Structures are given as C-alpha cells and as structure tokens.
Amino acid sequence: MIEGQSKELSRETHDALKRISTATLTTQLFKRGFRNQFIQGVRRVNQNGPRLVGAAFTLRYIPAREDLDHVGVFQDPEHPQRKSIETVPPGQVLVMDCRGDSAAASAGDILVTRLMVRGAAGLVSDGGLRDFDQIAGMDFPVFCAGPSAPLNLARHHAVDANRPIACGGVAVYPGDVMVGDGDGVVVLPRCLADEVAADGLEQEQLEEFVIEEIRAGKPVHGTYPPNEETMTRYAAWRRKRGTTDGAA
C-alpha cells in the first residue's frame, strides 16, 4: 500500500488535467511503463457534463449477505457507504469497488446529489447506478457500468473506505488522480500526476497542431509522429498563437 500519499493536487496540475484527454494521459503512462491504468467497463453518465479531475477517495463493497444487509443498516451513521458520502473531502472523487458487478446499484440520485452539494469532484463506480436519468441530467461528472435499479443491499456490502481497491480492473490507491472524459476514466498514480500533467499538456498542443495538418491533407508519416520539418512548423504555429496559453 501507499500510506499517506498526498491528496492535494497543485492548482497547476489540476488545471492542466482539466485540459488533457484520457487518450493523451494513457499515452504518457504507457511511455512510463504503465499499461493498465484505464478503468474497463465504465462509461460517462452525463453526456455533456464537465470533465472529471480529482484525487480518489475509495469505498469498497464485498458481496451482500442476507442477515447483514437489510434496510435497517442505513440507520447507522457509521455505515461505510453513507459515511463515505458525508466524508469525501471537497474536490475529491468517490471511487467505488463493486467487483464490476452491475446487477445492483451502488448509489442513486439522492446520494449523488449529496456528493455534489458537498463539493465532491465526481463519482466513479464499476457497478451500476439507479435513477440513471436523473443523474445523467446533473452537472456533475459521474461514471459507472450502467443503469441498474436494484438496491445496493441486494448485491453489495460496503465494508471499508480509503483503502486501496480494484475498480474496473485497475488498482486505485487513495490519493491517486482520477481523470475522466468521453473515453472513460484513467487512474494517475499520485507520484506521476505532476509530470504526466506537464507532458500531457505539451502533447495536447502538439496533437491540436497535428490534427490541423491532417485535416489540411498531410499524410500520417512525418506528421504523426512529427518529423523534424513538422516540428519546425509546429514551433512556428506555437509562436503565432502566443506563448503561455496552452492547449485550450
């Protein structure tokens, strides 16, 4: 485990990650030897919602057991699911390990609304969500395996929070940085977030130029990846747009 890794993202890294696609981030991770940081089987719920960026606050479910998982458990303020909703710090992302089982919900619109009101940065679950249409309409980034009406207690028992978990086949350590867009969610190991954000921003700018070139009829070879000549034109393009403004 990775005890006590910082959960604070610098403003610079946070803002950069808001502008970098998950595609670019997986390329940056691949270059550093990471091949398995993309959460499988999970999709964006809010088709036009904001991008997801924030440190992971984790919640782990195991399979439900009939005697332990009855509706009475929600009376307990210490119930791990309910407590995690109330304790995830503003700016962080609640990440749920449902063992990829979407036969029941991992949350519904009431809990997601509370998360949003509390200032969380978003929700990622490899299980299902109920009240899917309502959640899809919120201005809040949510990713899950799909709609699923059944009460979480029918399949899931919330067991502990802020421990390392599996989500969609990826290890998620508390404090890792979750970034999500239309392709899905990538998990940035906390120790790499700053450098990946910096290099990713460079890559985004370059690819913005590259796609302009491709639209204008340039062939793939020499353009993507760029050869020296393309890089020279890219340098000119960057100068022309001015210097500090990044990829936006």
Add this chain to the structure above:
Amino acid sequence: MIEGQSKELSRETHDALKRISTATLTTQLFKRGFRNQFIQGVRRVNQNGPRLVGAAFTLRYIPAREDLDHVGVFQDPEHPQRKSIETVPPGQVLVMDCRGDSAAASAGDILVTRLMVRGAAGLVSDGGLRDFDQIAGMDFPVFCAGPSAPLNLARHHAVDANRPIACGGVAVYPGDVMVGDGDGVVVLPRCLADEVAADGLEQEQLEEFVIEEIRAGKPVHGTYPPNEETMTRYAAWRRKRGTTDGAA
C-alpha cells in the same frame, strides 16, 4: 407454475405504477424478500418514450434448427411469434425469452408497429431487435438487449406462448406486472402488485421531499432514511402540498 393468475390490473394500481420508479419498486420488493426481479442486460430503446406498465404475455424461443427454421414458417398463422403478436391483449406487455442471446433479432419494426397498433402496452426482450432506429423513434415503450440485424430464424425458434419464462435472468409468469423506465425493467409478482404500488407511491413522495432536503444542504444521516424530525417536516410538507395529489 401459477395457473390462472389474474391479468387485470386495477386502474389505481396501474396509475400508481406509472408514477413509481423501478428503483423504488426494487426497494419495495427487497423489503419483502425478493432480490432478483430486475431484468439484467436489457435497456430502454425509446430514450424519451413513455414508461412501461402492463401485465406480461410471454413468448419463449429456443435455439433455431436449420431444417425447422426457414423463411417458409411465417406463412403459418399459428407460428408462435406471429400469433403472439396478434393475440397479446390490449394493455399487456409482450415479454420474450431469447436466452439472453442478442446475436439475432427477436422482432423488427413491422411487428413492433403491429403490437403498438393493437394496443399492447409495450415489448420486453432479452434478445436483440432489428430496425432499431425506427423502433427508437416510436412512441411505444420497448426494452431489449440492443440492436441486432439478423433475422430471428438465424438463432431463435418460437416455441410457445403464455408459459412461465426466463427473461434477463428473472422468472416471468404470465400476468406478472412489468414496469420499465430509464433504469430498466422490474418484474412484479402479480400477487404483490397492489401492495407494492401503494407502498411505492408513499416512498416516491417521501423521496421527492428527501431530495429537496438534500439539495438544500441536509446531510444523509437523519434525512435518508428520515429520522423523527425529518418525518415531522415531511408531514408538514405533505400537508402544504395538499393531500390527494401524490408524487407527480
């Protein structure tokens, strides 16, 4: 089996179910010990279509066999698929058991149109549907595993109607009540439909209040589930809205 269970829904139960989410219904069923009434692997085809409510009229498919399943079979007015389209009573839902196999269609736009014209309440299939875009545009509630062009005869042999079936991993007995929304489809055992509708309507109203509270900044604990104080305010809220108007 459950021979001869009534297929008539009272107007009151029907109207209540039109206003209750499948999420709420699975909670009501869970409280009564039913954990497996939500059809898995099936989604709404008509994104903005009406909600589905109606008694189940079932059709069962088994795998096709090359000598028995040729296009000539549709000449026969007794062919179970074609006959079921013509005999499902108005207000009922045709529910198809395709063994969860969506490699071929279970119906297409012509048959679905006929169902709609005849006054059926909707269609649920755990197989595929062809002419998906056309069906998605109808004002008729349809749920299936996804689009699939191949002719049903390529995989499915319609064998009998109005027998108990499996659909998406759930037992469906003729006369059970099918309710569908954006989360999917729940199967209400016929014997429970009235009480689940009544209690579900109560739950819907309470949750409408709860979500207002949560939006206004109340914490989950004490609000959901509600403690005594919240219930007192809920009683006031209900009085204020007047009495008979329910959850709508």
Add this chain to the structure above:
Amino acid sequence: MIEGQSKELSRETHDALKRISTATLTTQLFKRGFRNQFIQGVRRVNQNGPRLVGAAFTLRYIPAREDLDHVGVFQDPEHPQRKSIETVPPGQVLVMDCRGDSAAASAGDILVTRLMVRGAAGLVSDGGLRDFDQIAGMDFPVFCAGPSAPLNLARHHAVDANRPIACGGVAVYPGDVMVGDGDGVVVLPRCLADEVAADGLEQEQLEEFVIEEIRAGKPVHGTYPPNEETMTRYAAWRRKRGTTDGAA
C-alpha cells in the same frame, strides 16, 4: 482464401446498398444459407452519420509484446497500422481485427480524420476507439466496440493488411462488401453483392408498403409475409408511385 476478388462495386450495386437496411440484407443472406455475416459486439459511433457502404480493406492485430510494441514503432512508414491508413483506396472500408478486445484503442481521431480526408468509405473495428467524442462528431461512418482511451500498443500489434480476418465473429475477406446502419454492420460476400443488392431493393420496397398496411391496421398474417391479395394491392401501390425507381 479468395485471392484477387474484385473490389470494384458497380455504381448500381453501391447505390442500391445505400438504400437497403442491414436487417434486409441479413434476410437475403439467410435465404441463401448464410447465417453468420453480422458483426457482433460492434456499434455505430456517429449517431447521425451517413450509412456505410464499401469494399473491405483489412488490417490484422495480434496481442502486443512489450519489446516489440513501443512508441518508437510509429517512426516506421511501413508500420502496418499507419501504412494501412495511407493505402486503403478511396471508397473502401478499413476493417480491423482486434480479436474483439476493446481494452485498448485501435485508432483515434487523428488516424480517422486522415482516413476521411483520403476518401475512405468508413472504418469498422471490433476493438475500441479513443477520442470517441471527436469521432462521433465527424460526418464519416465509423463502427467499433466502444470508447477506449489506451494506446493501441498497450494491447495490439498490427501485423498484416489485406489478408482474410475475423471481425466480431465474422470472416471478412478483402473485397467483401461492408454495409452499416443503426443496427450494425453486415458483411456481404463479394460474389453475392450484386444479387443481394437487387433482391434487397425489392424487399425494401415491399416492406415500405407492408409497414404502411400495418400502420393502417392490417394483421400480420396475410400481410407479412404477403398473401396473394396483399401482393395485388402492392402491385397497385407500386404502379401508383410511378416508375421503377426503387424504395427512396
């Protein structure tokens, strides 16, 4: 294998296929003994994009190997993925065999843009695609297993082009005709394309009439399939619409 089958589609067949649904085509294929020509697990990316019609130009991936599949490989103009993007002839469809594995992308918006600029007819992949939102916004027919951010090198090694492949469980021979719509993609064996197009166009017209009849209240039996009386009225309907001009 089918060496050297013509890849040229006649204008007539091409235009006919633009007007025939994949549902109709699978029926025509079924009548000829073909039960497995519909690509499974693949869906349309561009919800409102044009229909897909074109001859197949194939690309085959095998699993990646850590020492062979590093970012440096894209410097090589002979890299099979990059080369196939540059060599698929105008009017043809690039079809990728990713072994149905969508854990990584098979391409992204830069390569898809290049394909479009070069005049390819579309893209079909049984793997994932990255930059999904961007691709979904293009006026270019693309079908794949779903969004997936990771770089193709994380899972896929492009090995050869224009060899027979598997795509979504279907054999695709270079030159076979790919047709796609909202239901998905059907593979027409090249040798059948002309006759299937001709008969399919007939079927489309008949079904256009049939659905009008069904909307007007006719029962399935006698209408679909049509009996003699229905065929008589269909003949009149065709005469009334005028000429021989087909289904449009």
Add this chain to the structure above:
Amino acid sequence: MIEGQSKELSRETHDALKRISTATLTTQLFKRGFRNQFIQGVRRVNQNGPRLVGAAFTLRYIPAREDLDHVGVFQDPEHPQRKSIETVPPGQVLVMDCRGDSAAASAGDILVTRLMVRGAAGLVSDGGLRDFDQIAGMDFPVFCAGPSAPLNLARHHAVDANRPIACGGVAVYPGDVMVGDGDGVVVLPRCLADEVAADGLEQEQLEEFVIEEIRAGKPVHGTYPPNEETMTRYAAWRRKRGTTDGAA
C-alpha cells in the same frame, strides 16, 4: 414444435449409435446442413462410464423466485423435477434446461440413483450437479456443466416436462436422440437418427482403417479423405475382417 415424434429407437439404430463417436455424428450432421447440434459447456461426469444413447425426455427450469421455491415444494408429488425423475421411461435420457447456469445443482446423487434404478439411459444437464464424486462413481452416463453444491431451489424452478428446450445452446425436442462420449453430447434430430446411424457406422469403420494407415506412416492427403487407391485397400481390409462385424 414437433408433436408426437416417435421416441422408439430401433434396436439396430440404438446398437449402431453405441459404437459411433460424437465426432463422427457431428460430421454426418454437418454434411446434412446441421451445424449446431453439439451441447456446449457440458462434460462427462463418469470418466469410465458407459456411452450415452437414448431418446430425450426434457425438463425445463426457469430462475427461482423466493416465495415459490422453498423446501416445502418437494412434498408435492407433482413437482416437475421430482415427477420427471419418476416418469422418464426406461431407455430414455433426462435432459435438463438450466439456462447454462451452474451456480446451483440441478440434481444430486439421490435423484440420479433413482433415475438409474428406474432404467433411464442417462442424464444431461447444462447446469451443475451436487454429490459429484458419488455420481462420478456410478455406472451410469451423466453429463453436466460441473460440480455445484447449492440446492436447485437456490437458482432453479422446475416448470414443465417434455416440451422443447434449450440445452447448452442446442434445441432439444422430446424424442431427439442424445448420444454422449468423452467429447460431450450430440443431439440427433429424431427424423435423422436412422440414416445418421447407418452412415456413421460406415464412417467409423473407414476411420478405423484410416488411423491404422496413418499410424503406419501414410500422409494425410490421399488417406483422409481417402482417394481411390486408399478406398481399394480399404475394401480389401474390410473383406479381410469379414463382413458383419462392424466397427467394434
């Protein structure tokens, strides 16, 4: 459906099928256009047990429901599972449709023992079996998806007998002929059983000769399938062994 197809196998066909491998039978079926008669996901339980041959007597399960499927149901002599055990005629094979779900048992050693005592020809289930070691030790041909301890009521509700079913992805009509060996179970459509048995016996003899030839160093081409010269030697080989003794 195929109402009233004879369930009586002639002695000749029965004896032939006892000597023909399922591999040979699938080849004979393939030649006649049948590609999907081999039950998928099912294996032999009795490693050294006798081969399975007999007409199908079918039992269908749907998913269990908590209120209907309690241990009390077995008091009812009409319970379909218990009744089918008592009514499958001697010489027939009980074939169970468990929707391929082996998360619970479809039977255990007591019921299998009763089947054996009553003279049934065997058992095929696409679900699990409990008391697997005990059943594996019986001199009785049994095929299933694997061992599974849970009571059938935990997942399965027996609903009707002697109706057409799906088993391991294959249509099984009552009276179809089930044949099983170390490769698994093939379903012979009843109408083809006699001719497939006759031709299969020929094929078995030829392949016995072929494998001798291959062991002696002959190449595949010319031997398998045999060319004229090989057939001449085969004719001699058959004459030498005498005529009536078949493949044994």
Add this chain to the structure above:
Amino acid sequence: MIEGQSKELSRETHDALKRISTATLTTQLFKRGFRNQFIQGVRRVNQNGPRLVGAAFTLRYIPAREDLDHVGVFQDPEHPQRKSIETVPPGQVLVMDCRGDSAAASAGDILVTRLMVRGAAGLVSDGGLRDFDQIAGMDFPVFCAGPSAPLNLARHHAVDANRPIACGGVAVYPGDVMVGDGDGVVVLPRCLADEVAADGLEQEQLEEFVIEEIRAGKPVHGTYPPNEETMTRYAAWRRKRGTTDGAA
C-alpha cells in the same frame, strides 16, 4: 463488518463438519435464508485429498501496478502475501480474494508447502495456482480456479490480511468457517456454524438411509423428502445401527 468474531471452532462442530457434505450444508443454509454461500468458479486441486474444514484467515489482492509490483517486494518480511503465509494460525484456512482472475498464480508449491508445514487447515483462492501438479500431489486440501503459471506479481498486489473479502462471489469474513469437498467450498457464517453442523449431521444420516431406500427401489415421493412411514422406518434403521453416533 464483523469485528472480533471467534475463530475457535468447538471440537464437536469441527468433527461434525468433517462428515457433512457441502451439498448438505448449502441445504441447511438455504433453509435459513442464505442463498449465496457457495464459492463459484473454484475446484478441488487434490483429487483424493482430505476434506477442508477450518476458520477463514483472509488475504486480499488488488490488480498489480508495474512500479509497485516487482520481484524485489518479496525481500520485505511485511509483504502481505508472505506475511499471511507465516501468520495464519494452525487449523485455519487461508482464503485469497483474487477478483476471480486466474490469469496469474496466487501462490505456488513453496508457499503451499509452508502453509502445510505450519499446520494450516488448507487454502482457498479464486485465482490460479502454479506448480499445480506438485500441489495436487500433497495431502493438503487446496481449492482454486485452476492452474496458472505466471508469477502473482504479473496480475495481483497483496494489500491486506484478515479483512472481509469477496471470494468466488461470496462474502468471507475472517472467522467464517470454510468447508470443502468434491463439489467445492461453502462459507458458513461463523454465527451459524454450530447449529448448521448439528442439523447437517442429522440430515447426512437421513440421506444415508434415503439413498439405501432409493437403491432398494423406493420412489422419490414419500422417500425424499420422507413421509411419516419412511420416518418410522428410518427411526428403526437408526436404532438398529446402534447409538447416536452419527453418519460415519
């Protein structure tokens, strides 16, 4: 969670469980409302090994990450996998949560040998095991998903011990009682172990009598479940065998 549940089994319960099949135990659990206590996807490795009985000592894996999971980690005596091998108390069963992923091993013959030498009661993993043949030859009860050569670090990161886990789709709380035989492994909630053992022993004796009756030609109805007459004969049979000494 269930903090501090006793892990000590009484000698009586332990001995009873050694004589009760997992089939019988799942029936006892079903009667008490537990439908999901059988570990799915796991099988016995030692075909003729002893039965498994013991309290659960759990180990949890999450997916591996390339920077954290290198061979150097095994130098650390606190590495959770290695430490759990050294700390599972004699008589207890090491139960591993591998998320059902058998693409890599969860242990090999060296660690299993150490477990055996230390007096553990057995091993259950829903992942793979390497050195499968060697483990299969030990006189030690082991259950897993199957053979798998790759080093655990290729897929699995051991994260913590003696926390509630999922194993084969079942919740396992430290101290729950694991029982395994040829059908697989059942998880007895600790609080039920004594009563389930007592009632299970009764059931085993009755079923021993029942199977004798069935072998002797009795029909299922009246025998299984037994009617009053059968129970009278059972009482006599028990008296005749002598004392109260159970099923052995």
Add this chain to the structure above:
Amino acid sequence: MIEGQSKELSRETHDALKRISTATLTTQLFKRGFRNQFIQGVRRVNQNGPRLVGAAFTLRYIPAREDLDHVGVFQDPEHPQRKSIETVPPGQVLVMDCRGDSAAASAGDILVTRLMVRGAAGLVSDGGLRDFDQIAGMDFPVFCAGPSAPLNLARHHAVDANRPIACGGVAVYPGDVMVGDGDGVVVLPRCLADEVAADGLEQEQLEEFVIEEIRAGKPVHGTYPPNEETMTRYAAWRRKRGTTDGAA
C-alpha cells in the same frame, strides 16, 4: 513481424527447457518485462504425457463461411490445415489460432496421430479437439481448450500458416519456443530462449533446495527469496550433490 527468426534450438537450450517448469519460465520473463506470455484458457490433454518443448509452427483460422467451408475442401492437398500437418518440421510444435473458440474441434485423433508420426514436438490450440479420449491416451504433448466434437469446418476456416498469430491471448511468432507442463503453455520469444533457459535452470536448482528447506521447517522470509545465509547453505548443498549438472 519477426521475419526469418531462427527456428533451431540448440541442444543445450532444448534440454534445459525440458527440465524447467512453466512457472519458473514466467518468472524469468517477468524479470525481463514480459507479463503476457502464458497462454490463457488452454490445458494439458495428456495427463501423464511428456513435457512440451519446441519451436512454433503456426496455423491461423478465421470464422467459417457456409459456401467456402464444406467437406469437399479436404480433397485439396493445399488446404492450410491439412498442409500444415504435413509440413510442420520434426521437433516443432503446431500452434493453432482458433480465436479461443472451442465450439468446434481444431483437429482430431487422425491428424494428431499424423503429427506424432511425422515427429512433431506437440500441438497447442486455443480451440477444441475431438476424439479427446484417444488423444489423451497418446504419448504426445497436446494442449487445447477442451473436448469438442464438431467438425472444424462448422466454425473454423484455415487461412494461412507460419504467420504471427494470437493463441490464448498471447502473440506467437513462428520460431518462438513453446514450453508446456501441468500448468499450461508459455511462449518464449525466440531471442530470449537461450538466456531464459540458462537462468531458469539455475532457478530450478535453487527452488529444489528451497522446497527442501521449507519442508524441513524453514520460514518463507530469508528462504524464499533466499538471504545470504540461505545462499551459503545452498552453495554447500550444490557442492555436495556434486557437479554442475543441473536440476534433474
């Protein structure tokens, strides 16, 4: 692709690989950054057969098509499946890419016998095999997904030989070294075979010593991996057994 990599294994490497487990080989590969060289979903057919070692000769199947894949194709001596059986060089392993589809056979006992007679080193297929019992009885190493009776033509079309393929999720290049034992099959990239064999042999000897230590009561920590003290005793143990002669 890796054109023209040598297929000749030195005698030393071949003999070493005969004595090294697949578990050890995956560890050696993992240390070199290879995480995905173990063929998934494939098992040993011959429970007591010899170990598999040999260079890969590949055969690729795509899905069958009804018009192309009829029994007549086997008359053609150039049919890729039949030809590969006749051309795989002695000492090499035929490796078949069946897309992991075991619904039909990829070969049967006649072809496997021919392979053996011709001196091939073994067979690996990620599809099924028919005549499973006969093949299991041969003194010839065979690995596949399981028994499957249907003729290969029902699902598979042999398309080309000695091209890079996927087998069980792993890239196999012609000339790569296949090694198989009770855990399954590992694919050694040809360029690594010699060094992996040398280092693997060292590891085998060390683990032989380690397991003796563990059996004698040593703890895991300090023994596995060995600390300095253990290495000293290991050096003595090696000296005592004599020479440099390896692990046997």
